[in-house]
Amino acid sequence: MFKSVKSNLLKYIGVQTFAIILFSLTAAQAQQAIKVTGIGRLATPAEISAWDIDVRPDFKGIPKGEGTADQGQNVWESKCASCHGTFGESNEVFTPIIGGTTAEDIKTGRVASLTDPKQPQRTTLMKVATLSSLYDYIYRAMPWNAPRSLTPEETYSVMAYMLSMAEIVADDFTLSDQNMSEVQQRMPNRNGMTTEHGMWNANGKPDVSAKACMKDCVTEIKITSELPDYARNAHGNLAEQNRIFGPYRGVNSTMPSLKSMPDPKTLVAADAKDAVHAPVTINALDVFNKNNCNACHAATSKLVGPSIAEISAKYKDQPDILSKLVMKVQKGGSGAWGSIPMPPHPQIPESDIRIIVQWMLKGS
Numbered sequence: 001m002f003k004s005v006k007s008n009l010l011k012y013i014g015v016q017t018f019a020i021i022l023f024s025l026t027a028a029q030a031q032q033a034i035k036v037t038g039i040g041r042l043a044t045p046a047e048i049s050a051w052d053i054d055v056r057p058d059f060k061g062i063p064k065g066e067g068t069a070d071q072g073q074n075v076w077e078s079k080c081a082s083c084h085g086t087f088g089e090s091n092e093v094f095t096p097i098i099g100g101t102t103a104e105d106i107k108t109g110r111v112a113s114l115t116d117p118k119q120p121q122r123t124t125l126m127k128v129a130t131l132s133s134l135y136d137y138i139y140r141a142m143p144w145n146a147p148r149s150l151t152p153e154e155t156y157s158v159m160a161y162m163l164s165m166a167e168i169v170a171d172d173f174t175l176s177d178q179n180m181s182e183v184q185q186r187m188p189n190r191n192g193m194t195t196e197h198g199m200w201n202a203n204g205k206p207d208v209s210a211k212a213c214m215k216d217c218v219t220e221i222k223i224t225s226e227l228p229d230y231a232r233n234a235h236g237n238l239a240e241q242n243r244i245f246g247p248y249r250g251v252n253s254t255m256p257s258l259k260s261m262p263d264p265k266t267l268v269a270a271d272a273k274d275a276v277h278a279p280v281t282i283n284a285l286d287v288f289n290k291n292n293c294n295a296c297h298a299a300t301s302k303l304v305g306p307s308i309a310e311i312s313a314k315y316k317d318q319p320d321i322l323s324k325l326v327m328k329v330q331k332g333g334s335g336a337w338g339s340i341p342m343p344p345h346p347q348i349p350e351s352d353i354r355i356i357v358q359w360m361l362k363g364s
């Protein structure tokens with residue numbers, strides 16, 4: 001029965017609405033709902049191999065082949081030097097590729113000049129830890145003006161030449177899929193890579209520690225890290241730099257973060273008028289997050305629903321708005337902000353919705 005209701009719904013309502021309805025289905029139901037047969041075909045082996053060009057750190061995926069440093073010099077001079085300089089030293093279109101590494105670094109696997117303030121520029125070979133990345137990057141993306149135009153042989157040879165310029169291999173070296181892992185053991189910064197640090201603070205903890213989950217997954221989203229305020233608008237307004245559809249748009253970084261909204265603990269009594277005079281210690285933000293309002297509403301950027309700042313700006317001076325909005329959250333509905341509906345929330349106690357909505361109304 002469920003299924004036929006759903007397919008009828010699908011006939012009559014828009015796809016966006018359908019997506020919202022999926023929110024309220026279990027994963028199994030959702031899977032059943034979107035199972036479509038008779039469309040598409042299997043990709044051919046040739047199609048797959050055209051896409052499947054990645055090379056892993058253990059060199060899985062690398063094409064068979066070889067190239068000498070000597071041949072590589074020709075490739076470099078005809079296809080790379082115009083941008084990266086004859087010796088990979090050019091600073092013109094990008095930071096230099098070669099330089100800054102020593103024989104000692106090759107022994108230790110850590111590039112000393114990376115932490116030397118006298119080093120003027122960080123080069124690619126100072127930083128890159130895995131030879132596979134160099135192969136993958138060049139094969140995939142270079143030359144800049146003609147990516148994917150190199151053969152595996154040209155890639156091996158130009159790498160052999162680059163590595164010989166950095167004195168990691170000899171001038172007559174032949175690099176191949178067979179000896180990549182040996183050369184890896186000579187990469188100057190092979191031990192220099194770590195992911196155990198914060199994104200904004202090298203002494204901090206990693207800010208993401210995701211666990212893959214296939215069952216008994218958390219149902220409640222808790223935001224545990226945010227851009228620190230000083231980094232918030234460092235690269236201009238993120239909202240303007242992201243595509244404007246899909247659930248994860250860039251946050252409006254010219255506005256304050258959710259954290260800097262009014263202290264959720266100073267709320268909330270029976271209605272908005274009292275709230276100012278009768279603060280109680282309920283954390284509205286917790287209630288907001290616990291009820292997954294944050295899946296669709298963020299502080300300043302539009303997600304599925306309008307941002308808290310927008311809701312506040314629109315309604316905060318309207319008398320009697322609180323009860324109307326509380327009812328809207330309970331019953332769901334669309335039209336105030338567009339055609340995407342908010343689902344009803346019959347399971348949340350009215351008093352909790354009140355707390356959240358009061359807090360949202362304060363929030364810009």
Ligand code: HEC
Pocket residue numbers: 075076079080081082083084093094097123124134137138142143144145150158
């Ligand atoms: C038309 C200019 C141009 C040419 C020609 C060119 N490159 Fe580049 N290369 C760039 C630019 C620009 C970047 C930076 C791209 C980016 O970061 O998005 C780059 C980046 C690189 C990097 C990555 C550096 C890093 O530290 O991230 C490598 C390695 C590289 N090029 C190698 C080559 C090789 C090898 C060739 C010749 C086969 C080549 N390039 C030809 C412009 C060029």
Ligand code: HEC
Pocket residue numbers: 020023291292293294295296297304305306311325328329333334335336337338339340341342343345348353356357360
């Ligand atoms: C699945 C997404 C979704 C969830 C979850 C959600 N909302 Fe909404 N919300 C929306 C959409 C979409 C709108 C815009 C509706 C419209 O245009 O009338 C909206 C609008 C609102 C409005 C403004 C209503 C108006 O008429 O202007 C408030 C207030 C609101 N939501 C509060 C909440 C609260 C509180 C929660 C958590 C209990 C919540 N929302 C959960 C999607 C959602």
